[in-house]
Amino acid sequence: MSDQLAALTTFTLTADIVIRPARYEDLPLLEWHGLFWHFRNVFRDTFLEYQQGHRLMIVAALNDFPVGRVFVQISTGNPVYADGFDRAYLYSLHVLPALQGNGIGTALINYAERELINRGYTWVTIAVAKDNPAARRLYERLGYVQYHEDSGIWSYIDPDGQGHTINEPCWVLKKRLGSG
Numbered sequence: 001m002s003d004q005l006a007a008l009t010t011f012t013l014t015a016d017i018v019i020r021p022a023r024y025e026d027l028p029l030l031e032w033h034g035l036f037w038h039f040r041n042v043f044r045d046t047f048l049e050y051q052q053g054h055r056l057m058i059v060a061a062l063n064d065f066p067v068g069r070v071f072v073q074i075s076t077g078n079p080v081y082a083d084g085f086d087r088a089y090l091y092s093l094h095v096l097p098a099l100q101g102n103g104i105g106t107a108l109i110n111y112a113e114r115e116l117i118n119r120g121y122t123w124v125t126i127a128v129a130k131d132n133p134a135a136r137r138l139y140e141r142l143g144y145v146q147y148h149e150d151s152g153i154w155s156y157i158d159p160d161g162q163g164h165t166i167n168e169p170c171w172v173l174k175k176r177l178g179s180g
């Protein structure tokens with residue numbers, strides 16, 4: 001018997017991606033089977049703040065599995081990012097690695113922008129790590145322009161109770177909503 005594997009098989013997958021608000025049942029699935037285990041508390045707290053109207057939590061779902069996410073902060077302690085009435089901040093944008101480059105990130109941003117327009121916002125901001133030029137290119141193509149920089153320091157506590165500080169210097173970009 002040969003130990004050779006069969007020749008490659010290729011077929012085309014057609015699948016609907018639904019962009020929608022996050023649901024409680026999405027929270028464990030957002031951990032992507034361990035990849036984002038460390039953000040369990042972040043996702044839970046974001047969902048609570050979403051329910052209280054302080055944030056938006058948006059997912060891209062494939063067969064009801066959240067394969068992408070973007071969160072929106074309505075107000076922050078720093079008005080450069082969001083001020084609670086005119087300017088809101090998109091963050092935590094991420095698409096499941098195997099599905100990147102298929103338009104899901106763009107669709108998530110478009111959906112978040114439409115939600116903000118419906119709520120009367122004029123400006124949207126987004127931060128991108130200085131070492132992530134590919135994401136920056138995407139945002140610029142969608143109409144975002146750089147106007148600020150930030151040390152990108154924030155912290156979270158993982159499910160084991162361990163504290164982590166992220167130090168990710170970033171550019172802050174903004175876009176006038178409805179401008180393309």
Ligand SMILES: CC(C)(COP(=O)(O)OP(=O)(O)OC[C@H]1O[C@@H](n2cnc3c(N)ncnc32)[C@H](O)[C@@H]1OP(=O)(O)O)[C@@H](O)C(=O)NCCC(=O)NCCS
Pocket residue numbers: 093094095096099100101102103104105106107127128129132134135137138
């Ligand atoms: C950045 C990201 C959210 C974009 O979502 P996406 O669904 O891959 O993006 P789209 O298919 O809508 O658009 C593709 C564009 O995104 C940019 N991009 C950034 N990172 C990418 C990646 N890992 N794979 C593919 N495209 C990427 C490219 O500029 C690409 O444009 P191009 O075709 O001219 O190269 C996604 O790639 C991702 O999750 N990357 C890792 C996490 C990350 O960098 N998040 C952004 C933090 S600011």
